[in-house]
Amino acid sequence: RYCYHVAGAVGIMMARIMGVHPDAGETLDRACDLGLAFQMANIARDIVEDAEADRCYLPQKWLEEMGWQQGEHALPENRFRLASLMPRLIALMEKHEAAAKLGARQLRFRQRWAVLSAARIYGAIGRKVLNRGQLAWDTRTRVSAPEKTWHMVAAFFEAVRNRPPPPAEPITWSRHDFKPLAGW
Template sequence: MSEALLDHATHTMAVGSKSFAAAARLFDPDTRRSALMLYAWCRHCDDVIDGQALGFGTAPLDATPAEQRLAALKAQTERAYQGEPMASPAFAAFQEVALAHDIPPSQAFDHLEGFAMDVRDVRYERLDDTLRYCYHVAGVVGLMMARVMGVRDEKVLDRACDLGLAFQLTNIARDLVEDAQAGRCYLPAEWLREENVTAERAHSVLFDPSERERVARLAARLLATAEPYYASAREGFRALPLRSAWAIASALKVYRQIGVKVRAKGVHAWDGRQGTGKFEKMGLVASAGVSALASRHSRLAPARDPSLWQRPR
């Protein structure tokens, strides 16, 4: 059963996120197992809410209302923490990780709150509101992953959360058109109004090929917002074991490169899904190794920029 769970988690990441799969191979075996297990649960919850399979497809898996599917995820998460037998491979994997690494239940439920925000079709008025969503769907995943790597220092956990925020801001920029097609928009309404776009028209404007200049400006603004969070996250490398630092530095470089491509392609960024190729990943992973080694000899990390959004404690 244990190896079957690992096989399931490995397949889930290999199909669901090629960017993170490349980085995960760099962890030591125990950390890699736990990271894969945690990812499998996060991917499963996302798929259940979106009616997808490993991040693909839009047809609902069943006719159950999203609110009921969300309630079922919460109930299974609660049972996992209570040590009950888990029939679902994703929840069996999560149970193993959560109990072994003392992942606080509040963090798991904070992650589920991100899916709840999608179910409720929450609107985002200000950048802080968008960042709060980013925290729930990605920042708290950074916190849980950091615990898997042995991190307990709150200041280092802040850096892990910052990386999740940067990843999600990049994600939103890359997927602006795809999300609009699905009826979702995570951009601050303030930003939309500055582009003379009302919240009611956001989906149609973002999905309209003739509006790509506006979309490109909004994406560039998201990516600029992500940069100080990427910079903050880099300061956390020194607190991680070397192989973990290499893995996380690789994930940062590979994912940030997606944003670089979105920015560089401008209005053509949504002609196809942006990503990194095999040889490009290899170069970024090699560069990340240098960064991880350099972090062993760097001075004490500077204080975190107080202007950055602060996770809830």
């Protein structure tokens, strides 16, 4: 729900700005997925920085499974175990990233290219965090200018082809699943 409110809703808003009709539910759902994927990449990259500001965006359940109290997850002695949570977070990010690419099919070419470029760049951030393991938070994980250029070129050809593969698992969610519960 947090990711929906800070980024999924922004994805929906951007789709509307790009001209997606309010009744285009599937496309708006996938725009929400793009925002969710972006935010999960940010969470993965900024875990230690966030902890230093007394913030934590990992699910409480995950922290409890590790036996950590609030803030303990980012301590240097816990970085190896923290890295063990990243496959779970990045898999979730990739699930939403793949779903978002399906929604991009409905956009005009330039918009599709921009969305696919951003999806590739943010996805690269998440995958770099995963690949860096316990060292992921020693320095800020970045995508260099040449890497961004490469992702933009690759996204251009993805946008031209416009046949994204379906996610590994079926999409069984919509943006409505992430809205606040009644009474909140």
